[in-house]
Amino acid sequence: MTTFRPKFSPSRRTLLKGTGAMFAGLTLLPRFSLAEEEKKLNLYNWDTYIGETTLADFTAATGVEAKMDLFADNDELFAKLKGGNPGYDVIVPTNDMLERMIKANMVMPLDHAKIPNMANIDKPFQDAAFDPGRKHSIPYMWGTLGVGYRKSKVEGGVVDSWKILLDSDKYAGRLSLLGDAQNVIGVALKYLGHSFNSVDAAELKKAEDLLIAQKKYVKVFADDNGQDLLASGEVDVCQEWNGDIIQVMAEDEDIAYAVPTEGSLVWQDTMAIPTGAPHPENAHAFLNFVLDAKAGAHIADTIKYATANAGAKAIMDKSYTENTSIFPPAEIVAKCEPGLYLGEEATKVRDEIWTRVQAA
Amino acid sequence: MDNWKDNRSVFWTLAGPGTFWLLVFFILPLGFLFVMSFSDKAIINGEVSITEYDYLTGISNYIRSVDTLYLTIIWKSIWVSALATVLCLLTAYPIAFGICFASEKWKPLLLLLVVLPFWINLLIRTYALIAVFRSQGYVNLALGAVGLGPYDMLYNNFAVIFGLVYVYMPFMVLPLYATIERLDKSYLEASLDLGASQFTTFLKVTIPLTMPGIITGVILVFIPCLGSFLTPDLLGGANAIMIGNVIERQFKAANDWPFGAALSFMLMYATFAALMLRAFLAKRSAGVDV
Amino acid sequence: MAEQMKPGSGPLDYGNRLWLKILFGVIFFMLYVPIITLVAFSFNTDRRGIVWRGFTFDNYVKAWNNSSLIEAMINSLMIAFIATLIATVLGAMVALMLWRFRFPFKGAYEAFMGLPIVIPEICMGVALLLFFNETGMMTAVVAMPWPLNLSNIIIAHVAFCFPFVAIVVRSRLVGFNRQLEEASKDLGASEWQTFWKVIVPFMMPGLVAGALLAFTLSLDDFVITFFTSGPETVTFPVKVYSLVRRGVSPEINAASTVLIVITVVATVLAMKLQAPQKSGKG
Structure with a gap:
């Protein structure tokens, strides 16, 4: 079995030797490493996050049969791949998760020679702090975290601060926050004037106190x-991703989205090839295909997120490229921070804070 | 009851396959997890590793798990689950009883009707519940028509308990059905003939005779409730956290499998304690053999 | 009492009691309102499924054309069917063994059997993920042709289903009068004949209840399946989970409705096929 999983640590190996031997019979079916890859590709993606015909177009262009499986959030993607890759070729992690996966050797370095369309990448995205030299990933879509609200229910009809969600009882029982440690604690820090990625114990304590005090509302x-809560009238103000709110804005004119002036998070979803991918050649071909101007334009046109593909943007309609909900003004983006992978210790600290907030 | 030595071949034929399956595909994997609970994330080059572990380093995860924070959450999970179980029993008993006393023609149909909702995916069912109970849901629309409400029925502990009852109902109905079905009706007749009222008969004869089914049902409902995380996640409000949510987070967002494993085993120990307590109480009140 | 005036309604004829009928009505109403909403909304034109906008069959067409959704449904039914079969046999055997024999450490063995029920699903999911990965079974099995690539999931489902079957069947067996068995043997039946002609018919309601429970558990399981499935072995709950986190689409409602119809038809057929045998034995 060691031939399959060369990354085993010695301690692991001794622990599992016995069981491994037991199943040696079952594992004598290795994947054939033929010179020519079989014409298949497994994409692991978010729901509603690809062009309507992209996979079919890719098959038409390359003859590779593409299949898509979905995950609900980054943590799920990570948990699924952590123990070993069950057969995915391309994954779509967000920047901080990608950083973590690079550190854990869970993604393969890319062969840039096989992705000529990388020339299409928009200038600001050609390099990234979380993946220097774009060695492991290509940018896919980007966006912000902000406040979705019902104009008729909010005083003045405009929201410009996190205060409404984090430090006010005015809309008690009509508020919803996201359900994960990173983003809720992050915006609390931002509201208090600190960095979204702070690891300072005193700052985190203040954020925790703020959240515990606000929780009853x-x-x-x-x-x-x-x-959905906003659209169905369950809440009037919610913390959400821009793309999600844009979707319901199209159906309900009373709903609006704002990035608070204190600043927020700017995220970037990337595409990468997980270690152990059975079809790396096809994966490279797929990344190249996604960065193609026409294919990229079709994707952006379907999902209405901000693309990082300059070639695609150039051939797209003004109704898309000049939509400020999709491409927020530069001065707002300037106030936002990218989320960083803070290390396992910091993740644990934030998780404990989050447990205390929820149990309070 | 026969001694196993009397008929070894039958004994081993019956015991073998199940025991093997459980040992290899359950106990062994669980052993991995058990080892994990005594392990820590490896420190490589001064940094805590993301995927590698140092095995069998000590009980630090257990020490962390007896923090008041986690004990409070476990306690809350216990009472929420207990309440849900009681409500489940109160609803399921009449259903099972009714099915058993229905005519032969209706019995399979009624049984099917009880189980049917559970062939719909739990998430879809929970979302359907949300559609019915939300502020602008059908219940509130109906109440609104008669000039009441709207009431906030979702995102609180009531919603979680209701959701749990809704989700785990068949685990209570099926064992109850199996026991009541084999209840010797002549005992009930005898009791009634001897002048006991319907109520007394139910209390003194029916319930004691169906106790094994009740206990099975209670166990089958209480324990999954204790570990549930999707229901509190979807129906609960800001306070809804249960221990299942904390465990789930350790395996996903927090990426702390050793601690998640330790919390899981804590939860199992709590369950064992409850089961042992039950066995002990049953022994003490050994007057009625059930 | 008014009920006693009616012919055939004795003091034990609870099935005809008005209060029980009302109670049934109320409980079934509660159980079915969400389901009816679900089915109704599978005909809705509104994409988000929040308000009623008009009648359409489009969602069924869309679900039908969604090959990955269909594939997930077939996988789920396949897994549930095989896992139920194995789990019912294994569970019944263990129940018989526990009921018939006395052996050392029986209490401990029973606790051992109860473990899969006691353990939170997520722990079992992660434990199995660790196990399948470390033994190489994950890579080996996922690469096999369908339906063999479902083996890991089936193995996992059997492991958590059969103890449930054992419990249900055993609580049925507790009421068995062993004199019947002796009588059968006295009348010259072999052990095997006694088993098939006396014990199995008596076990039947327990077996049916146990199998239904196993089928339900397997068909609905998300957590354990999530951790043991690969890109080629997605099941319906796993598919649904990834789809509904952003709201339920009517397409999913349509697919669920189809799944209900399929399982109901299959169950009714199974019950019909089994019915003549049953009455023959009675």
């Missing part, structure tokens, strides 16, 4: 359905 910590 919060109706629910919603995982990824704040936009």
Whole structure:
């Protein structure tokens, strides 16, 4: 079995030798490493996050049969791949998760020679702090975290501060926050004037106190359905991702989205090839295909997120490229910070804070 | 009851496959997890590793798990689950009883009707519940029509308990059905003939005779409730956290498998304690053999 | 009492009691309102499924054309069917063994059998993920042709289903009068004949209840399946989970409705096929 999993640490190996031997019979079916890859590709993606015909177009262009499986959040993606890759070729992690996966050797370095369309990448995205030299990833979409609200229910009809969500009882029982430690604690820090990625114990304590005090006015910590709560009138103000709110804005004119003036998070989803991918050649071909101007334009046109593909942007409609909900003004983006991978210790600290907030 | 030595071949044929399956595909994997609970993330080059572990380093995870924070959450999970179990029993008993006393023609149909909702995915069912109970849901629309409400029925502990009852109902109905079905009806007749009222008969004859089914049902409902995380996640409000949510987070967002493993084993120990307590109480009140 | 005036309604004829009928009505109403909403909304034109906008069959067409959704449904039914079969046999055997024999450390053995029920699903999911990865079974099995690539999931489902079957069957067996068995043997039946003609018919309600429970558990399991599935072995709950986190689409409602119809038809057929045998034995 060691032939399959060369990355085993010695301690692990001794622990598992016995069981491994037991199943040696079952494992004598190695994947054939033929010179020519079989014409298959497994994409592991978020839901509604690809062009309607992209996979079919890719098959038409390359003859590779593409299949897509979905994950609900980055943590799920990570948990699924942590123990070993069950057969995915391309994954779509967000920047901080990608950073973690690079550190854990869970993604393969890219062969840039096989992705000529990398020339299409928009200037600001050609390099990235979380992946220097874009060695492991290509940028896919980007966006912000902000406040979705119902104009008719909010005083003045405009929201410009996190105060409404984090430090006010005015809309008691009509508020929802996201359901994960990173983003809720991050914006609390931001509201208090600190960095989204702070690891300072005193600053984190202040953020924790703020959240515990505010909690009694919060109706629910919603995982990824704040936009539904808003659309169905369950809450009037919610913390959400721009793309999610844009979707419900199209159906309900009373809903609006804002990035508070204190600043927020700017995120970037990337595409990468996980270690152990069975079809790395096809994976490279797919990354190249996604960065193609026409294919990229089709994707952006379907999912309405901000693309990092300059070639695609150039051939797209003004209704998309000049939409400020999709591409926020530069001065707002300037106030936002990218989320960083802070290390396992900091993750643990934030998780404990989050448990205390929820149990308070 | 026969001694196993009397008929070894039958004994081993019956015991073998199940025991093997459980040992290899359950106990062994669980052993991995048990080892994990006594391990820590490896420190490589001064940094805590993301995927590697140092095995069998000590009980630090258990020490962390007896923090008041986690004990409070475990305690809360216990009472929420207990309440849900009691409500489940109160609803399921009449259903099972009714099915058993229905005519032969209706029995399979009624049984099917009880189980049917559970062939719909738990998440879809929970979302359907949300559609019914939310502020602008059908219940509130109906109440609104008669000039009441709207009431906030979702995102609180009531919603979680209701959701749990809704989700785990068949685990209570099926064992109850199996026991009541084999209840010797002549005992009930005898009791009634001897002048006991319907109520007394139910209390003194039916319930004691169906106790094994009740206990099975209670165990089958209480324990999954204790570890549930999707229901509190979807139906609960800002206070809804249960120990299942904390465990789930350790395996996903927090990426702290050793601690998650330790918390899981803590939860199992709590369950064992409850089961042992039950066995002990049953022994003490050994007057009625059930 | 008014009920006693009616012919055939004795003091034990609870099935005809009005209060029980009302109670049934209320409970079934509670159980079915969400389901009916779900089915109704599978015909809704509104994409988000929040308000009613009009009648359509489009969602069924869309679900039908969604090959990955269909594939997930077939996988789920396949897994549930095989896992239920194995789990029912294994569970019944263990129940018989526990009921019939006395052996050392029986209490401990029973606790051991109860473990899969006691353990939180997520722990079992992660434990199995660790196990399948470390033994190489994950890579080996996932690469096999369908339906063999479902083996890991089936193995996992059997492991958590059969103790449930054992519990249900055993609580049925407790009421068995062993004199019947002796009588059968006295009348010249072999051990095997006694088993098939006396014990199995008596076990039947327990077996049916146990199998239904196992089928339900397997078909609905998300957590354990999530950790043991690969890109080629997605099941319906796993698929649904990834789809509904951003709200339920009517397409999913349509697919669920189809799944209900399929399982109901299959169960009714199974019950019909089994019915003549049953009455023959009675």
